[in-house]
Amino acid sequence: MTTLTVPARPKHDGGPRPVPWRRMAWVSWRQHRAALAGVAAFLGAFAVYLWLTGLQMHHAEAAYCHPAGSLGCAINFTGRYGETAIIVSIALQAVPALIGAFTGAPVLARELESGTFRFAWTQGIGRLRWTVGKLVPLAVAVTAAAGAFTVLFAWYNQPWAGAGYVTPFSPRVFDLLGVAFAAWTLAAFAIGVLAGMLIRRAVPAIAATLAAYAGLAFATGLWLRQHYITPLVTRSPNPPGSASVISGWYTKGGRFAFGDHGNGIASTVRRLCGGPCHGTRLSLAQLLAQHGYTHWTSYQPGSRFWPFQWIEGGWLLALSALLIAATVWLVRHRAA
Amino acid sequence: MNIIETSGLAKRYGSSWALRECTLAIPAGHVAALVGPNGAGKTTLLNLAVGLAEPSAGGVTVLGGLPPGSPAALDGIAFVAQDTPLYKNLSAADMLHLTRNLNRRFDQRYAAARLGELGIPLKRKAGKLSGGQQAQLALTVALARRPRLLVLDEPVAMLDPVARHDFMGTVLAAAADDGVSVLLSSHVLAELERVADYLILLSRGRVQVAGEVEDLLASHRTLTGPAAEAGLFAGRPVVHVRRGEVQAHLLVRATADDPVPPGFQAHPVDLEELVMAYLREPGAAALPGPGRGRALPLEDGEPSEVTR
Numbered sequence: 142m143t144t145l146t147v148p149a150r151p152k153h154d155g156g157p158r159p160v161p162w163r164r165m166a167w168v169s170w171r172q173h174r175a176a177l178a179g180v181a182a183f184l185g186a187f188a189v190y191l192w193l194t195g196l197q198m199h200h201a202e203a204a205y206c207h208p209a210g211s212l213g214c215a216i217n218f219t220g221r222y223g224e225t226a227i228i229v230s231i232a233l234q235a236v237p238a239l240i241g242a243f244t245g246a247p248v249l250a251r252e253l254e255s256g257t258f259r260f261a262w263t264q265g266i267g268r269l270r271w272t273v274g275k276l277v278p279l280a281v282a283v284t285a286a287a288g289a290f291t292v293l294f295a296w297y298n299q300p301w302a303g304a305g306y307v308t309p310f311s312p313r314v315f316d317l318l319g320v321a322f323a324a325w326t327l328a329a330f331a332i333g334v335l336a337g338m339l340i341r342r343a344v345p346a347i348a349a350t351l352a353a354y355a356g357l358a359f360a361t362g363l364w365l366r367q368h369y370i371t372p373l374v375t376r377s378p379n380p381p382g383s384a385s386v387i388s389g390w391y392t393k394g395g396r397f398a399f400g401d402h403g404n405g406i407a408s409t410v411r412r413l414c415g416g417p418c419h420g421t422r423l424s425l426a427q428l429l430a431q432h433g434y435t436h437w438t439s440y441q442p443g444s445r446f447w448p449f450q451w452i453e454g455g456w457l458l459a460l461s462a463l464l465i466a467a468t469v470w471l472v473r474h475r476a477a
Numbered sequence: 478m479n480i481i482e483t484s485g486l487a488k489r490y491g492s493s494w495a496l497r498e499c500t501l502a503i504p505a506g507h508v509a510a511l512v513g514p515n516g517a518g519k520t521t522l523l524n525l526a527v528g529l530a531e532p533s534a535g536g537v538t539v540l541g542g543l544p545p546g547s548p549a550a551l552d553g554i555a556f557v558a559q560d561t562p563l564y565k566n567l568s569a570a571d572m573l574h575l576t577r578n579l580n581r582r583f584d585q586r587y588a589a590a591r592l593g594e595l596g597i598p599l600k601r602k603a604g605k606l607s608g609g610q611q612a613q614l615a616l617t618v619a620l621a622r623r624p625r626l627l628v629l630d631e632p633v634a635m636l637d638p639v640a641r642h643d644f645m646g647t648v649l650a651a652a653a654d655d656g657v658s659v660l661l662s663s664h665v666l667a668e669l670e671r672v673a674d675y676l677i678l679l680s681r682g683r684v685q686v687a688g689e690v691e692d693l694l695a696s697h698r699t700l701t702g703p704a705a706e707a708g709l710f711a712g713r714p715v716v717h718v719r720r721g722e723v724q725a726h727l728l729v730r731a732t733a734d735d736p737v738p739p740g741f742q743a744h745p746v747d748l749e750e751l752v753m754a755y756l757r758e759p760g761a762a763a764l765p766g767p768g769r770g771r772a773l774p775l776e777d778g779e780p781s782e783v784t785r
Contacts, residue, residue, distance in 0.1 A: 167575075167578050260562050266579045474531075
């Protein structure tokens with residue numbers, strides 16, 4: 142066997158200038174282009190579907206729904222596309238989780254699982270640049286793709302929002318609009334990379350990411366989002382149409398009496414009627430008002446949609462940055 | 478310059494010590510072999526040297542005083558881990574391109590020419606290459622970085638004899654032509670003598686033998702003589718005794734000039750014999766520096782190993 146001579150090294154290499162960041166771009170692209178192509182195909186298929194059904198919806202709305210609420214509108218627009226729109230918006234809730242889990246979780250888990258981290262982390266570029274140079278462009282790419290998709294969904298949702306069928310605060314669409322969809326996708330990606338680093342195996346890391354994301358998204362929708370800004374309170378029985386009602390309750394003599402939904406209201410009404418209230422023709426609200434009870438409603442006005450979007454986008458961005466920073470720290474300090 | 482220098486180096490995983498009180502200095506310009514039984518701490522020591530692990534106690538520096546994992550150390554050391562991990566879904570050409578992008582220096586021409594010479598198709602995915610070709614690809618990628626130190630963890634354990642021979646040929650050529658220092662771990666003793674000119678023997682997390690192969694061979698002899706008289710050597714620096722019915726073979730620390738006891742014949746040792754003797758006597762040690770070497774006191778009637 143003949144062997145080639147390794148050419149002599151230059152005598153003075155100088156101090157080790159770091160390997161430029163842009164070199165990581167090729168590496169990240171080459172190693173993750175399949176995942177990015179998968180995201181593009183997945184979102185692209187969804188987008189084509191939204192585009193086609195959205196066009197039909199827009200046409201139907203334009204043709205039959207002026208004035209809104211007409212019989213023609215009910216038959217040809219709401220009746221025909223309402224269910225589809227609901228199913229689409231529910232299905233889209235899962236998209237950030239799927240994108241994040243399938244692009245984020247394997248990035249580090251695959252390296253750890255297959256042992257290639259021993260190769261990657263001993264190259265001249267160093268672990269810090271390697272990790273940041275991989276995670277940040279990928280995070281930007283999936284976030285941008287999700288952001289572009291939001292624009293399409295906003296267009297798709299427009300006939301419903303315009304006619305007041307869906308309020309912007311509806312939990313079904315709030316996180317598909319504005320900056321929230323992109324922010325949730327970024328958060329899912331960040332959860333994914335950290336889970337991959339901690340669990341070190343791609344498939345369990347994907348499962349853990351989906352579970353963690355679902356928990357976070359449900360907790361946000363159920364408990365957190367309504368408290369972003371202190372709600373407004375009104376005595377009017379009908380808060381503005383675009384508002385999101387949080388809760389209602391009664392007071393008497395300036396003191397809290399009972400909530401709209403609870404045992405207190407039933408027992409009070411029974412006491413006031415002196416029985417099961419069969420005789421009275423008054424509505425519940427009128428009956429209680431006659432006896433000195435005042436009804437209050439707390440709500441978030443529709444005008445707060447964008448502040449809410451920025452708050453949600455902001456904390457999700459901060460959370461994602463924190464998770465990615467934690468991942469980078471772990472990569473730098475993990476011992477083989 | 479020492480390519481690696483450790484003092485009191487220790488590494489603990491959980492409650493078990495993978496490496497303890499490891500103090501050694503390997504000078505540059507050698508092909509140094511790190512040998513020892515499984516679990517002796519070879520991989521741990523290499524991981525510490527390339528910056529993949531951090532010491533639990535003690536210190537380690539590489540390339541004349543650099544902390545492992547520092548930019549300068551990463552720049553100067555190429556590491557081929559056990560089972561030669563490669564990105565299996567990348568082609569050989571992409572592996573080269575990838576490594577080129579991850580380092581300041583990369584000799585693309587050398588790498589491409591070397592793969593051509595080995596008959597490794599550039600378009601083929603790394604995962605589709607044979608075990609020997611994968612190992613050669615990993616080695617080529619490492620050498621094309623033009624490192625000052627090449628660290629190989631069990632590089633030939635999975636290879637057949639021909640692939641093993643070719644692989645070591647590449648390593649030796651790089652060491653001879655470019656002056657790359659090499660540190661390789663192996664439990665395959667057969668090829669060591671051809672390859673290594675420096676030996677470190679690790680046992681149970683401690684350094685047992687360290688030194689240039691030439692010096693080690695010159696300072697050890699096998700003495701063969703009547704088994705009944707093996708007891709004469711009590712107090713002598715005997716490393717290991719292999720006692721048969723009639724004859725005993727003693728591996729002792731002695732040079733060619735040392736007197737041979739009556740009735741005994743002295744033979745030079747080869748590296749494999751020497752390593753085997755120390756592996757079988759974990760209590761014996763041969764370390765550089767005055768008074769560091771110690772051999773087992775030979776106790777009569779307690780043969781270390783009896784061959785029948």
